[in-house]
Structure formats: structure tokens, C-alpha cells
Amino acid sequence: MEIISVINYKGGVGKTTITANLAAELGFRGKRVLCIDLDPQASLTFSFYSVDEWQRNFEKNRTIKNWYDAFIDKDTDLDLSSLISTPGRVNTGMSGKVDLICSHLALINVDLELATRLVGGTERDLRNNFLRVYSRLKQGIEHLEEDAYDFVFIDCPPNFNIVTKNSIIASDYVLIPTKPDYLSTLGIEQLKQHLKELVNTYNKHTRNSNSDDWAEAKPEILGVIFTMISVRNANPIQALQQYIEQVEVPCFDTFIRENKTIYSSAPEYGVPVVLKRVSGQTYENVQEELESLTTELLEKLGYV
Numbered sequence: 001m002e003i004i005s006v007i008n009y010k011g012g013v014g015k016t017t018i019t020a021n022l023a024a025e026l027g028f029r030g031k032r033v034l035c036i037d038l039d040p041q042a043s044l045t046f047s048f049y050s051v052d053e054w055q056r057n058f059e060k061n062r063t064i065k066n067w068y069d070a071f072i073d074k075d076t077d078l079d080l081s082s083l084i085s086t087p088g089r090v091n092t093g094m095s096g097k098v099d100l101i102c103s104h105l106a107l108i109n110v111d112l113e114l115a116t117r118l119v120g121g122t123e124r125d126l127r128n129n130f131l132r133v134y135s136r137l138k139q140g141i142e143h144l145e146e147d148a149y150d151f152v153f154i155d156c157p158p159n160f161n162i163v164t165k166n167s168i169i170a171s172d173y174v175l176i177p178t179k180p181d182y183l184s185t186l187g188i189e190q191l192k193q194h195l196k197e198l199v200n201t202y203n204k205h206t207r208n209s210n211s212d213d214w215a216e217a218k219p220e221i222l223g224v225i226f227t228m229i230s231v232r233n234a235n236p237i238q239a240l241q242q243y244i245e246q247v248e249v250p251c252f253d254t255f256i257r258e259n260k261t262i263y264s265s266a267p268e269y270g271v272p273v274v275l276k277r278v279s280g281q282t283y284e285n286v287q288e289e290l291e292s293l294t295t296e297l298l299e300k301l302g303y304v
Helices: 015-028 051-057 064-074 105-118 123-134 136-142 162-170 182-186 188-209 238-245 260-269 281-300
Strands: 002-006 032-037 097-101 151-155 173-178 220-226
Touching: 002 015, 002 162, 015 032, 015 097, 015 151, 015 173, 015 281, 064 105, 064 136, 105 123, 105 162, 123 136, 123 162, 123 188, 136 162, 162 188, 173 188, 182 188, 182 238, 188 220, 220 281, 260 281
Parallel strands: 002 151, 002 173, 032 097, 032 151, 173 220
Antiparallel strands: none
């Protein structure tokens, strides 16, 4: 499985849109994809299910919060696969599949509760508790059925709390969607530094544990994806170029243009934009960009 965290400190940059559409297009191309919604806003969840469906079928006992609650309340390992669902509308006519582990609005409280598990009386206790808390999601994914999925996408909250760090430690790669503006690009270098510090600390504790129970984390920043682009003659307008050029991490060649009409209505129908039936050159251009982004992702991962 290729495990990919999708993250940006700035909200409203298209993070969930990118996650949903990459997952959907990969599923359409025959890949088996699992999406994990770690954002308490649950936008990815509501991209595939209506609020009523979520309340009826998932809210009480089938969200990622239930998985963390089992660890916090009972110190047990709930099987992550017991939370997986298959959204019907996005999977219609698909040769692969897109599965989902839903989020919960109360997931925001889990971070504070996990923090209480980090304390310890000795240096060994602190180290072991650190490894145990931050590797929760990594271990959960590792216990999924072998070869069950080709890709796992984790939609992270717009912060660097313990739940987000769980995602980073579990991941092989990191994607950073961003708008090409001052505020959205401002935190990318800081995010890069925080990723480096987390991985270095985690791996140091792993080595010092002298135990085969823990494996070093090696997430790689796969690239920045520029979203919500205003275009002229099929290229980003000049005012955006300075923000695109100043980013000092790898960037995808494919950019995603802004189109509030087509993107805003997609979650209501449970089918991401890339799979919707559309007509008109503008809509077709939007879909072509999402398809191109998926192809570029596969190229970066060595699939093409």
C-alpha cells in the first residue's frame, strides 16, 4: 500500500477536494483505495455520504473516533477494518473501489485525551509512550488485510496535533495542496521543518528502544499541488506566479483551476467532480486537470 497524507496548515485550500478526486479517479482506473478522514470538520466524509446517512449509519460506532476511543478508554486495539464502508454512489460502475473510514465532529477532543498518554515516570516510559501514541494509526493500517488496498489517502486536519502526527508517521508520502497566495504558501516551509523534527524524534526513540516492535518512519514530501488557480489562456494569471515560484519544495506540474460552480455542488451528490457527467469546455477542462494530476501522481510513484 502507498500511504499518503494530504495536509496544509491553512484551511480552505482544496485539501479535501484533492483527496476525494484523486481517490475517485484512481478507483475508476482500477485501483483499490481507502480514504481515512482525520479532519473533525468531516468534509471528506460528507463528500461521500449525506449528513443523514452519516448520522444513521456511522456517527455512533463506525468512525475513526471510535477507534481512538477504544485505545483511550479501554487500552484496546479496535480492528480498523471494522470501520470501513463502501460509499455506493462513487463506486457505481467502477472497476476498482473507493472505501472510507468516516470522521466525527468530536474528533477534536481526542487530541487532548491522547496527550495524557504521553506522560511517564521514567525516560523509558516517556519513550515507549511516545512511540505507542504516535504509531497508533501506523499499526492500525499495518493490521489491515495484506494487499487489501493499493492506496490509502489520509485527509489531515489543518494543524500539527497528535492526530496529524499519527498520519505522518503512518505515511510513505505527503501531499500539500495550496492556493498560490501569501497566507496559503506561508506555512509550507514551517510544515516541512515540523515534519523533519517529528520524524527525527520518532526515529531516535525507535533506535533507542532496541526493540523490533517499532520501525522508523520515512515519509517523503511528494509535492505541492496548486489549487484554486485563476487562469488566462490556460495558464495561471501573472499575479499568482510570484507565489508559485517562491515555494522551495517539489511542485506538481499540474495545477487545478478554480471553479466554484462545479466543485461546490459535488459533495451534495456523493460523486467527486472527476467522475461526474458534465458538458461544456470549462467543465471538461476541470476534469482533464484532475485526470492529469492523477497521472502525474502515478508517475511520481513509479506506476507509469
